[in-house]
Amino acid sequence: MPPQRRKSGETNSRPSPGLTTGARKLTLSCSRCRASKLKCDRKEPCIECLKRNIGHLCTKDERQPRAKRARVAPSNDGSDSQAPITHPNAHRSTSQPKDSEAEETVQILENYVGDAPLEQAPCMAAPDYPNLYWSHPQRQVDQLALLREIIDSIPEIDLIHLLHEVLLTRCRGPLGNVVHAPTFSRHAETFCDCLRLPLAEERAMALLKISMETIACHLMALVLGLAFHPVPAVLGWSSTPLAFRVEELRGSNVHAKTWRSLALRCLQGPVSLFCGSVPSLQAAVMLLLDGQEDPSTLDVILVTAISGARRLGLHLLGEAKLAVPLETGSESATESHIRTEIGIRIWWALVMRDWSRGQVLGYYNIHPAQFNTRMPLHINDEDLCLPTARVDVDGHISERPRSEFTMLSYTVCALDLAVLVRESIDIRGPVRQPPNPDQESKMRKHLNKRYEELVTGLPSHFRLGSSIGLNANGPMTAIPVHRWVLHQQLWSLFLRLHRGSLSTQGGRMSCQLLAQNIISTYGHIKSRCTVCRSLTTGEAQLFNAAAVLVMGLMFSPRSSEDCTGSQLARMMSRDKVREAIELLRMQSEDREPSKHLAREKATQRSIQALEALMKLEEEGSGNCERAAADTGDMNGARVSLKSKVMDVVKSLQSTAAETERTNLESLSFDMTTPLPMGSVGIYEPDLLPGISNDPSCSFWQFLDFDLFPEPLGKDASPLAAPPGYGGWPFSPSSGLAQSTSAGTPGFLDTEQSEASRIEL
Structure with a gap:
């Protein structure tokens, strides 16, 4: 016989004769329908509970008394609208924990009755799903x-x-x-x-x-x-x-x-x-x-x-x-x-x-x-x-x-x-905003501080200049390889953070120390890891390090007043650049000529560029003192240096154009993919994700010259700089303004304007 169902409003409890408070007021719908948000027929037991054969569990909750109406002040305009004086949620906050506790209790009971698994512990991964x-x-x-x-x-x-x-x-x-x-x-x-x-x-x-x-x-x-x-x-x-x-x-x-x-x-x-x-x-x-x-x-x-x-x-x-x-x-x-x-x-x-x-x-x-x-x-x-x-x-x-x-x-x-890479993406933002010098200066200082904390916190076996693990056996033999991979990504991020200050003496000195370390460790890694010795990104980092050293030599020409320590530093920088050239040449000779022809051409162009710039630097350092004595206009010296560097780059372009004219016609003229290797699909192990996904890490990025510039128009001024060259020969961000692809925006190039005022 089905259980007798009571109508809505009837309760299971009767008031005591001695009490004057009256009967308890219950909710119209049962607790299960309220928790599951079902339409309850308000009977006991309700139709929803009967359909699930749990009519004996159909109960109603006691109604919570509503909060008293807040006192209101009369409106100034005499209308019926009234503004509350007290906060409307004054009494709701006291009942909210009780409501949430009741809700959680109902959910647990529902899971138990419905044979549903309880919530998993937060420290346990879910079981594997079948395919x-x-x-x-x-x-x-x-x-x-x-x-x-x-x-x-x-x-x-x-x-x-x-x-x-x-x-x-x-x-x-x-x-x-x-x-x-x-x-x-x-x-x-x-x-x-x-x-x-x-x-x-x-x-x-x-x-x-x-x-x-x-x-x-x-x-x-x-x-x-x-x-x-x-x-x-x-x-x-x-x-x-x-x-x-x-x-x-x-x-x-x-x-x-x-x-x-x-x-x-x-x-x-x-x-x-x-x-x-x-x-x-x-x-x-x-x-x-x-x-x-x-x-x-x-x-x-x-x-x-x-x-x-x-x-x-x-x-x-x-x-x-x-x-x-x-x-x-x-x-x-x-x-x-x-x-x-x-x-x-x-x-x-x-x-x-x-x-x-x-x-x-x-x-x-x-x-x-x-x-x-x-x-x-x-x-x-x-x-x-x-x-x-x-x-x-x-x-x-x-x-x-x-x-x-x-x-x-x-x-x-x-x-x-x-x-730290993610923070740099957050600071840059999804859309390039108009330059704000004050904000960008704060961004630079924040990232630089975070970078310093990261480098300072490195363990001894990963520090710059560390030789731990070079003669080790067993698991310790992995230390030199791990250290090199980590330093490559640190160097890439450091150069991206400070590329706007490469035209200042302090910026060059900070980058040159790490650049010399990159060149010194490249020879060690070639004999320790098969993948590391053949990475395209490794060659790009080697060229970037040598380019930074050449820039340091060209921005600080030798004079008769240089001390012995300064001359020794210049000699060491030249030796490191020559070492990088030899490493690139050895890498080119060891590579099979039938594989990655475009990559071979890129390496050869890098060698030619470094050799030409080194020759230009040696010629310029000998004539710097005489040029400064002949003229007091440093702007003329600046134009002369820029024109010489432009001649070097253009000569390399013309040589490459004669041999691969058909390939150059199909290339993108974006600053981030200046070399043929960017379009032939060279796939290699992604050992350096921080560098392989960095659009600013290309062989020619820090020379900041468009490798395929548009010819000047007939009505253009012969003294005007071509588009993409910028007002400063080695300002690393000038070419990025014309970039149409995913080139790294100049959110860290705050020192560009200051660098453009520095004279050679």
């Missing part, structure tokens, strides 16, 4: 066919172990340590066990038990291991059959393309790339580091990976504490710690690449206010395996001191640098 594309039964045939292709393309087991070892020893820092070394080695052994089976069909059926995202990780590990494996000229190479086999695979370039293509097919989702699990996000980060796809594809991978990471809750991990359980050897706790920390590393690896990419786009997708995940712990991967000795007084896994080198040392410092 619906490969989970569909009709695609099992396609999955087996793909696994057979993978089996046919995989090299021998010993070579797989070698390439995986290269990934863990030489690639973890640039990768952001998104793989846990012991866990990855264990999974790799399982992967190899499947490949050891005698029959191909047995191997395919065994691989069917491994997720496709994990297989994609192993394939991308082979790609990166092949790229980072030492060449014969790099320390660590040994003449073994496996080493020669690696050189054979790398020379053909077919295997790397095949493995990369198979990895992308393994990550196929219902609509686009699948990034709903930790292994899929690890593979996506590997694809971003590999950098062999076109920029638009890499942007899609980055955005998809960020969306997948948010779906797993990696952006809301907060100050996740890794508590050590009382019982030793807890495998579930170890897996939970590893998953949480790897999720944090993955999130920050995506954040760093998103903020670096924002230099080109002018915006970024991840705003600091939209996530609260802490930075990765400064620990080794072995510290996450329980039992561990890295435990604080609260029973949580603790960090190692920053002064101690770990495999996370570079990652932590690179993330600090990424924060």
Whole structure:
């Protein structure tokens, strides 16, 4: 028999005869309908609760008394409108905590009755989502066919172990340590066990038990291991059959393309790339580091990976504490710690690449206010395996001191640098605003202070001029490579911050010290890392450093009154420029002539430009004192120097135009892509995201001359400077005003006007 339903207004309680307060007043609708915002028929039990078979839980809340009307003052104009004197929310604030508590209680009861899971703890990542594309039964045939292709393309087991070892020893820092070394080695052994089976069909059926995202990780590990494996000229190479086999695979370039293509097919989702699990996000980060796809594809991978990471809750991990359980050897706790920390590393690896990419786009997708995940712990991967000795007084896994080198040392410092890059994007803004000298001066001082704090906080093994790790063995051998990669990005950011002051003596002196360090360390890195020694961005940084030193020599010509120390400094600067020229020449000779012809031409033009400018500087320094005695007009000297430099650049342009006239017609005349290499699609590992995404880091940026200037009109003044040259020969921001693409806006060029008044 259905329960008897009461009409609205009837209550379950009756007033006591001795009381004069009357019956309790209840709400018209039941509490469940009010909480779920359903239309209640106001009966007990209501129709909505009866439909859900929970009529016994249908109750009504006691009505909260309304606040008394506030006293009002009569209107001056005599109308009926009245203005309240007291705040209308005076009584509402007292009842709001009670209402919110009741609302939370109702939500918990609803979840319990509806068998819904409770809210997850904020320090835990969500479980991996299944890939619906490969989970569909009709695609099992396609999955087996793909696994057979993978089996046919995989090299021998010993070579797989070698390439995986290269990934863990030489690639973890640039990768952001998104793989846990012991866990990855264990999974790799399982992967190899499947490949050891005698029959191909047995191997395919065994691989069917491994997720496709994990297989994609192993394939991308082979790609990166092949790229980072030492060449014969790099320390660590040994003449073994496996080493020669690696050189054979790398020379053909077919295997790397095949493995990369198979990895992308393994990550196929219902609509686009699948990034709903930790292994899929690890593979996506590997694809971003590999950098062999076109920029638009890499942007899609980055955005998809960020969306997948948010779906797993990696952006809301907060100050996740890794508590050590009382019982030793807890495998579930170890897996939970590893998953949480790897999720944090993955999130920050995506954040760093998103903020670096924002230099080109002018915006970024991840705003600091939209996530609260802490930075990765400064620990080794072995510290996450329980039992561990890295435990604080609260029973949580603790960090190692920053002064101690770990495999996370570079990652932590690179993330600090990424924060500074984001601040520079925020200051610049999405739209270029009219120049405001006062505001831009404050911006410059703020960024310069942040930069100084970053450099001052570097550990001893990453300091400028440090030689720690040059003769080390084991994990310490990664220190010189990590230090060089970090210094390259520091130099790029420092030069961008101070390029407006290069025409002042103080600005040149501050840049010259770091420029000399860049040139000195380039020779060391060539013998330590296969990828670093062949990066286009590394050559660009080398040219920029030499160009800064040449500018310092030309802006401070030698005179008879120079002291011995000044002459010694000039001699050291010349030696460093010559060293940079020789390094560029050696790099050009070591490169295979059949590959990257446009890049070879760019390197040759850089060498020719530095040699011509050095010759011009030597001639000018000898005639400076005599020219100053012959004329008192320094403006004439300025025009003379500018005309000489212009002649050097124009001669290089005419030489290049004669040999590649057809190629130059299709080039963009933007300041940010002055060389042919910018249009031929040279793809290389994105080891320096802070530089590869910086539109101001080109070979000719700091010469500030348009390489392809428009000819002067017939009615133009012969003494007028051509468009894009600016009023000062080496003002690094004058050409940017005419830039039509994503060139770095001149938000830090506040000293340009002051520099233009300085005389040579």
